[in-house]
Structure formats: C-alpha cells, structure tokens
Amino acid sequence: MNLISMDPISMDSSSIEPISFFSILLTGVATLAVTFAKDKGRTFVKNALEQIYQYSLNLIDTKIKNQKIKVFLKTTLLYYKQKPKKEVSTQNTSQATTQGDVLGFAGQNTGTLNITNTIYQTESESKTQSLTLIKASPYLGLNKFDEKDSAKFFGRDNWISKLTEHLEENNVLLLLGASGSGKSSLIRAGVIPKLRNNWRSLTNITVVPDENPFESLYISLTSHQYRQSESKIAKEVEEDTLVKVVKSLKQDEPWLIFIDQFEELFTRTQKSECDKFVASLVRLIQEQDSTVKIVITMRADFLDRFSTYPDLGNLHDQHSKMLTKMNHSELKSAITEPAHRNGVSFEEGLVQLITDDFNKQAGSLPLLQYTLNLLWENDNIEDRVLNTKTYEELGGVTGALNQQANKIYEELDEQEQKAAKQIFLTLVNHVDGKSTNRRAKKSIFEDGAVKENAVEKLIDKRLLVSQGEEGAATVEIAHEALLRSWTQLENWINENSQTIAICNRLNDDVEEWKKTNKDAEDLWSGSKLDQVLELRKNDTFNSVLGGFSKDANQFIDASVEWRDRQEREKEEQRQRELEQERKARQAANKANVITLIAAPMLTLLLFWAGMNWRAKQKAEISNLIESSKALLVSNQQFDTLISSLKSAKKLKKSRACHQIGINLV
CATH class of the missing domain: 3.90.20 (Hemagglutinin Ectodomain; Chain B)
Structure with a gap:
C-alpha cells in the first residue's frame, strides 16, 4: 500500500537500506491507534496508545539508519497524530516545495501535505518534545515583561541590538510607539538585561511618573536599598533635583534611569510639577554624564505635548526611535519559542492562523500574550500540542480578551456587576478624546463590602492589577488593551466620557488638597464647582457610577x-x-x-x-x-x-x- 509518494524526498534505490517489516507495521498500528483515540476522545485509550506512539518513534530511531526514511516515517506518524483540518505552508515563497496527496489508511484523500515543510517541522517538533515538559505557562497574559522574564522574551532581537548600540554611543533614548506595541517590555526584558550583561554591573532606576514624578523617583530609589534619609532629596520639586540625586547617590556603578509611560506627565501630573520635572530631566541630560543613561518610553499619540517644551522637541529630533510592528519571522518567534522551551509545540497551521488574526487586530502584543496564555491554560498540555480547536473556542486573538472579560463580568452577581462598572470607570483617564489607564489607591474602593469584593475578584481574574504594600496599595486596569478590546468597557467609556474627565480632574485635585493639608487655595469654585454639584444631584450618576468618594465629597463640601x-x-x-x-x-x-x-x-x-x-x-x-x-x-x-x-x-x-x-x- 502506497501511503505517500516518495518522490518529494528524492530517494533513490541506492539510498534505501533494508527496513524492518516490524518497524513499518508498528508505525502503521501506532498511527491508526492514535487516530482512533483522537477521533473517539477516549482519554484512557489515548494515553495508552500515546505510549505506543512514543515507542514507535524510539524504534524508528534505533532500527532505521537512513535519515530520509527515518524523517519520512516520523512525518507520517506526526501528521496523523495531529490530524489538521488543513495544511498551511509556512515556508517562504522563494523556497522550492513539493506537494503530494496524502491518503488515509482507509483510502480516502485527507488533503495536501507539504512534505518539505512537514519534514522540517517534524524535526523541530521532535526536538521540542524531547525536552522536559514544563506545565507552567510561559506567556504573561496582560502583564508587562520585566527583567526577570527575559528568558521568555522573543521576537525583538534586532531591536535589542539597535537600541543597545544607540545607548553605547549616546546617553539618551526616547522610544516611541503605539499603545500595545511592546515599548516597556522591550526595554525591561530586552535592553536592560543586554546592557547589564555588556557592562557587568548596572543600577536600574525605573520611574513611572504617576501624579507625582518626584515621589515616584523617591520610591524607586528606596526600593534599590538606598536609605530613606539619603533618598528624600528626590522629593524636592526643583529644576536641579535629578542632578542632585545622581551626584549624591551614584557611586562607580553606571546608572540607567528608565522613565516608563512618559505620557503620564501630561495626563496625571499637575502642570506646575510636570514643568519642574521636565526641567530637571533636561538639566540632567545637559550634564552629559556617560555613566548615566536615560531611557524614556512614550505613546506616539502624545508627541504633540512636546510642542510646549522646546528642549523635549530637541530630544525627539536627536534621540528618538519609533518602534515598528514585528515582521512575520519575529512574530512567529514570539508565539512559538516560549512554548518550545517548555516542551510544547503547535498544531500544524495554528501559528499561521494566530499571526493572521494578530495582524487583523492592529498588532496588539498584550492581546497576543493574553490569548496564548488562555490557550495554554485551557488546552491539555499533557498532549504537548496546542490545538486549533481550543484556540477557536476561545475566540482567537481578535476575540479572546473580549470573550473572557465578558465571562468574568457575567460571573459576578448583580451588585458586583454594578460595582465593577464603577471601578473600571474610576480607573480610566479620558483627556482630549484619548482613553488611558489611571492608577488609584486601592483604599478608595474599600467603602463597601460589595465594591471591595468586586475589586478582589477582578484582581484574581487578572483584569486588574494591584501593587504596593497594605495601606498604600494601588490598583489599575491590567493593560490599556482592555480599553480597546473589551466592547462593554469601551461602551461605558463612550457613554460617560465627559463625566469621567470631570471626575478624574476632581480626584487629582482632591489628592493635591490632601497633600497640602487641605489648603483653601486648592478648593474649587466657579463653573467647575457648579458641574460637580450638578453631578452630585444626578440620580443616574449616583446609582450607576456610584457617586463621588468620601474624600471627594469632603472636598466638594469644603x-x-x-x-x-x-x-x-x-x-x-x-x-x-x-x-x-x-x-x-x-x-x-x-x-x-x-x-x-x-x-x-x-x-x-x-x-x-x-x-x-x-x-x-x-x-x-x-x-x-x-x-x-x-x-x-x-x-x-x-x-x-x-x-x-x-x-x-x-x-x-x-x-x-x-x-x-x-x-x-
């Protein structure tokens, strides 16, 4: 029985050595057994026959010495084991490929198999499955990559080299990119580990501006075991603060000051403090200390804010890089390599399907990571193969996050759903028609058991993330990808954009008022006060959005x-x-x-x-x-x-x- 044309492998009679009839027979039996188990879905049978399959592979390795025949037999086994709905070639069009019809053991035509590609993949799959199986997911979901995740970070090798070379020759780097393009992860899990390896020692001071960038700098310094007494200089809201910090604390070891999400200076920080921090940053850059590297990441759609800061405009002209989307090869690496390192492969055609879906979604890497993590958690990892069926059931890259967020929301009871809407809208900034993440103190959601429980459930389900110690913990939406990909949340934002903007401004000023010991000069008056008074009387605002917080009401009354x-x-x-x-x-x-x-x-x-x-x-x-x-x-x-x-x-x-x-x- 001719299972498959041997021509694509270009075998001749001189290359064929005597083959054990028992080996071929066992190969066929194992193939039929695995196919039967897969079709019937009988787990206990499948597990037993999986052992036959593995035994067949070992037998082929030991009995068959001709490499081409060995690969052919393994290809046949693997093909029937996975049983794809359709075969999709992942070879470049420039590569010569030859196709042959694949006949099932019952004689039916099951599709077209790209032999060249499948042989290559079979060798790769065999290598992958020979590794120890690691069941923990290698994908981060909506979480950002950090330095500790560098071993899981793939697909940006060229950019890591490019940015590292730039920093070897320059002291400053401004990395721009769209939301979800992976700017922060590239620096945290790619550039910083590379620099640390090149320089052998490095102190990384990471700052996210938030409402008070000087306070954020102080917290970052103390987290690096600098004493509070010597770090408090960072709290000074002055134009020379950064220079003074470097001169006071830096020793011989080089520093990398990483200012992540620089756009928060324009969306969360008071203008007077923003001006001081920008001036302080420019002053440090002008020092031209080659042992102090400054890396800034910012969403490209906030670049217009530089127009009021000429020095930032010069920074952009001389030291900016625009992060582009991954090409096909880079994207494939980001998808497959983490799984392969854990001893797991993808069903034939699934990687191409994922990349196609990814490109339809405007290239949001957090969505890709989220989908792959869900796929890992919902598939049977014991099979060592991630399956197309599971991927499609999850909704793919384009729908997985929306589908999962809806599922989590629907699992909440009616009161918790109401609280969840209030929580999410509190954690959104809406400025000049742009929606961004907003970090808030977790304590503001502790004014009722229902809201507090809802927050904890959303954190457990990873739609929210919380950081910081008890009493000073913050909470925020896991990633801005949720703002664009969860239809429910997007609708809530559109319906309440004006109210969100007012509440955001109010909450910021409430925090500033509390910092200044409730100085009367920070209180509201005029049209701003009239607006919040009208909102406070609005039944819909109070019932649907939960009204104002205790602190906000105290501020309004004052x-x-x-x-x-x-x-x-x-x-x-x-x-x-x-x-x-x-x-x-x-x-x-x-x-x-x-x-x-x-x-x-x-x-x-x-x-x-x-x-x-x-x-x-x-x-x-x-x-x-x-x-x-x-x-x-x-x-x-x-x-x-x-x-x-x-x-x-x-x-x-x-x-x-x-x-x-x-x-x-």
Whole structure:
C-alpha cells in the first residue's frame, strides 16, 4: 500500500537500506491507534496508545539508519497524530516545495501535505518534545515583561541590538510607539538585561511618573536599598533635583534611569510639577554624564505635548526611535519559542492562523500574550500540542480578551456587576478624546463590602492589577488593551466620557488638597464647582457610577463652604463700601445745606458790619476835620497838616472797604 509518494524526498534505490517489516507495521498500528483515540476522545485509550506512539518513534530511531526514511516515517506518524483540518505552508515563497496527496489508511484523500515543510517541522517538533515538559505557562497574559522574564522574551532581537548600540554611543533614548506595541517590555526584558550583561554591573532606576514624578523617583530609589534619609532629596520639586540625586547617590556603578509611560506627565501630573520635572530631566541630560543613561518610553499619540517644551522637541529630533510592528519571522518567534522551551509545540497551521488574526487586530502584543496564555491554560498540555480547536473556542486573538472579560463580568452577581462598572470607570483617564489607564489607591474602593469584593475578584481574574504594600496599595486596569478590546468597557467609556474627565480632574485635585493639608487655595469654585454639584444631584450618576468618594465629597463640601464664605465676605465688603458712600453723600448734602443757609446770612452780616463800620469811620473823619480846623485857627500849621493827612488816609481806606463790602454783597 502506497501511503505517500516518495518522490518529494528524492530517494533513490541506492539510498534505501533494508527496513524492518516490524518497524513499518508498528508505525502503521501506532498511527491508526492514535487516530482512533483522537477521533473517539477516549482519554484512557489515548494515553495508552500515546505510549505506543512514543515507542514507535524510539524504534524508528534505533532500527532505521537512513535519515530520509527515518524523517519520512516520523512525518507520517506526526501528521496523523495531529490530524489538521488543513495544511498551511509556512515556508517562504522563494523556497522550492513539493506537494503530494496524502491518503488515509482507509483510502480516502485527507488533503495536501507539504512534505518539505512537514519534514522540517517534524524535526523541530521532535526536538521540542524531547525536552522536559514544563506545565507552567510561559506567556504573561496582560502583564508587562520585566527583567526577570527575559528568558521568555522573543521576537525583538534586532531591536535589542539597535537600541543597545544607540545607548553605547549616546546617553539618551526616547522610544516611541503605539499603545500595545511592546515599548516597556522591550526595554525591561530586552535592553536592560543586554546592557547589564555588556557592562557587568548596572543600577536600574525605573520611574513611572504617576501624579507625582518626584515621589515616584523617591520610591524607586528606596526600593534599590538606598536609605530613606539619603533618598528624600528626590522629593524636592526643583529644576536641579535629578542632578542632585545622581551626584549624591551614584557611586562607580553606571546608572540607567528608565522613565516608563512618559505620557503620564501630561495626563496625571499637575502642570506646575510636570514643568519642574521636565526641567530637571533636561538639566540632567545637559550634564552629559556617560555613566548615566536615560531611557524614556512614550505613546506616539502624545508627541504633540512636546510642542510646549522646546528642549523635549530637541530630544525627539536627536534621540528618538519609533518602534515598528514585528515582521512575520519575529512574530512567529514570539508565539512559538516560549512554548518550545517548555516542551510544547503547535498544531500544524495554528501559528499561521494566530499571526493572521494578530495582524487583523492592529498588532496588539498584550492581546497576543493574553490569548496564548488562555490557550495554554485551557488546552491539555499533557498532549504537548496546542490545538486549533481550543484556540477557536476561545475566540482567537481578535476575540479572546473580549470573550473572557465578558465571562468574568457575567460571573459576578448583580451588585458586583454594578460595582465593577464603577471601578473600571474610576480607573480610566479620558483627556482630549484619548482613553488611558489611571492608577488609584486601592483604599478608595474599600467603602463597601460589595465594591471591595468586586475589586478582589477582578484582581484574581487578572483584569486588574494591584501593587504596593497594605495601606498604600494601588490598583489599575491590567493593560490599556482592555480599553480597546473589551466592547462593554469601551461602551461605558463612550457613554460617560465627559463625566469621567470631570471626575478624574476632581480626584487629582482632591489628592493635591490632601497633600497640602487641605489648603483653601486648592478648593474649587466657579463653573467647575457648579458641574460637580450638578453631578452630585444626578440620580443616574449616583446609582450607576456610584457617586463621588468620601474624600471627594469632603472636598466638594469644603469648596462650597469656602465659596459661600468668600461670597459673604464680598457682600459684607460691598455693604461697608455702600455705607461709606452713603455717609459721604450725607456729609456732602449737609455741607451744601449749610452753605445755602450761611451765604445770605453772611452777606447780611457783612452788609450790616459794613454799615456800622462806615458810620464809625465817618464820625472819626469828622472829628479829625474839626480838629484840623481848630489847629489852623490856633496857627499850628504842622499839626494841622498831619491831622489832614490822617483824615485823607482814613477816607481812602473807608472807600476801599466800602468797595469790598459791595463786592461781597
């Protein structure tokens, strides 16, 4: 019976040595047995016949010396063991391949088998399955790769070399890329381990800006066993803080300061603090210390924020790299290598199916990791083969996360579902039409048993992640991929985008208010306060979104009290000013009345005084004249002259005063 054409392997009679009839027979029996067990789904039979299959492989290895025949027999066994629905060649089009019809043992045509490709894969599969089986999943789901995960990180070798070479020659690197392109993982699990290996020693200070980048720097330093007393300099919100930190703490060992998710400076950090941190970063870069490397990762869609910071614009022009999507070879490596290292292979055609689905999903690597992790957890790893059927049941790369998130949500009871919606919307930032992750203190969800239980369940199901010690723990959505791939969450965000933006701004200012010992200057007023007061009265907001937190309500109440107090003070000041104006008017009116009354009285008084004065002057002048006459008669001419002059002077003065009196009147 001709099982398969031997021509594709280009065998000739001289290359064929006598083959044990028993080997071929056992190969056929094992193939039929495995096929039967697979079709019937009888696990106990399948396990027993799996041993026959393995025994057949060992027998072929020991009895068959011709390598081509050996590979052919193994190919036949493996093909029927996996029974793919269709065969998809993963060879490049430039490679010459030859196809032959594959006939089942019952004689039916089961499809077309690419012999060249299958032989190559069979050798690879045999090598993989010869490794010790490691049952733990090598895929990280929505978690970011870290330095400890470098052995599981594949597909970015070229980029690791490129970025490492850049940092060997430069002190700064700005890595840009789309959300989900793997920027953080590339640095954490690729570049940092490579640099550490090259330099033999390295201190990595990783900072995620959050609400307070200086505080985040301090926490990172203390986590590297720098004492709190010497690290507290990092908390200073000053333009020279980073320079001072390096000069104070760095010893001979080189430093790599990795600022991850740089966009948080523009979405979470207060502008005044953002400005200081950017200035501090620029100051450190200008130091040009070759033993201090600075690596920054940022979503490319936030690059426009650099327009207000010329120094960041220069950084982009000189030291930026745009992370591109993986090519087919890189993607295949990222998919298959972690499984192969654990002794597990993929069903024929599945890798191509996964890559096709991945490319339809705009290349989100976290979705790929999540799907592969689900596939691993839901398939029978004892088989050492990840199957297409399981992959399709999970929804593939395009639907696995959405399907799984819906499943987790539906497993919650009605009250927990309501709480889950509130939790997710609290953990979303929505700025300028862009949705991003928002980190929050876990304690804000501890104001009720239902919400607290919901948070814990979502963390257990890995839709949320929590970090930090008890009392200071934070919680956030596992990855921004959820914001785009879970339809339910995407709808919630679209329906409540304006409310989310208001609440985010409120929560940020509440935290700032608490840091400044509840300084009245940080409270809200005007239209912002009016908006949250309207929201607080909104039944839908309170019932569906859970209203404001205890701290937020306290902040709002304090803002209302401060606003009312200021309005009272303004009103009191206005009343005081009005009273002063009234008194001034009254005083002016009194002066006018007095003037009106006093003017005619003064005129009369002056007229009367003038008349009396004139009469008196007239009498005095008459007396002087009479005296002059008497002196003249007595021949006292000199005295007469003097008396006459006095009379004339008085007369002149009298006329002048008379004229003044007339003018006054």
